[in-house]
Amino acid sequence: MITLYGSMHSRANRCAWMLKELGIDFHHEPTNFLDGSTHSPEFLQINPNGRIPALEDQGFTLFESLAINLYLAKKAGGELAPQNLQEDAFMMQWTIWAITEIEKPLLLASANNLLFAPESRNVEEFNLAVKKLSRPWDVLNNHLENKEYILGDRFTAADLNVAAVMTLVPTANIDISAWPNMQAWLHKCLERPAADDWKHVNFTIPRPDSHLGMLAMFV
Numbered sequence: 168m169i170t171l172y173g174s175m176h177s178r179a180n181r182c183a184w185m186l187k188e189l190g191i192d193f194h195h196e197p198t199n200f201l202d203g204s205t206h207s208p209e210f211l212q213i214n215p216n217g218r219i220p221a222l223e224d225q226g227f228t229l230f231e232s233l234a235i236n237l238y239l240a241k242k243a244g245g246e247l248a249p250q251n252l253q254e255d256a257f258m259m260q261w262t263i264w265a266i267t268e269i270e271k272p273l274l275l276a277s278a279n280n281l282l283f284a285p286e287s288r289n290v291e292e293f294n295l296a297v298k299k300l301s302r303p304w305d306v307l308n309n310h311l312e313n314k315e316y317i318l319g320d321r322f323t324a325a326d327l328n329v330a331a332v333m334t335l336v337p338t339a340n341i342d343i344s345a346w347p348n349m350q351a352w353l354h355k356c357l358e359r360p361a362a363d364d365w366k367h368v369n370f371t372i373p374r375p376d377s378h379l380g381m382l383a384m385f386v
């Protein structure tokens with residue numbers, strides 16, 4: 168039996184989405200960084216980073232939410248998995264792209280729209296984040312011209328991983344209508360029944376009280 172570690176209010180919901188999409192039964196351990204359980208000696212054996220999510224599959228352990236998803240898709244085979252080396256490369260490309268180009272600015276926009284307390288939100292930071300996002304979003308929007316999904320006409324691990332990072336778009340409340348192909352694609356992905364967990368995510372982040380603190384949080 169596969170065990171997924173991590174509260175659903177964390178990036179663990181990305182992996183729950185993949186497990187549910189694949190119809191894999193799993194045991195869920197709601198390890199939580201708020202109560203210190205991500206730093207217990209037992210958990211550090213599973214993920215020495217002391218972060219969630221992590222996965223255990225019959226003694227094999229893995230960390231990094233999107234790497235876990237690629238592993239699960241390939242292990243299961245089928246539609247979500249790469250069918251050849253080029254598809255595998257594209258899934259890796261879009262996955263790495265999502266984490267490096269999208270995740271941090273989108274988190275910054277989300278913090279300044281909802282996750283920070285209202286009095287500590289900063290509209291300039293929000294606008295800066297949206298400006299940073301517009302470049303990769305132009306790329307994705309152009310890529311999706313005349314395509315249903317990132318690899319073509321079927322939903323794959325590439326869509327799941329990129330859309331899982333973009334579950335923060337509603338939290339950031341960014342108007343993405345300037346990217347219509349991307350908007351339609353994101354809606355299609357996030358409304359899949361297996362994706363439901365992200366809709367219940369509810370958390371706040373205290374704003375660091377200095378510029379250096381902000382750098383430490385977002386770098």
Ligand SMILES: N[C@@H](CCC(=O)N[C@@H](CS)C(=O)NCC(=O)O)C(=O)O
Nearest residue numbers: 177178200217218219220231232233
């Ligand atoms: N790149 C990692 C990030 C994991 C991560 O930062 N998880 C957060 C929860 S969403 C965490 O465990 N934070 C607690 C901490 O950093 O101590 C992944 O995608 O799995």
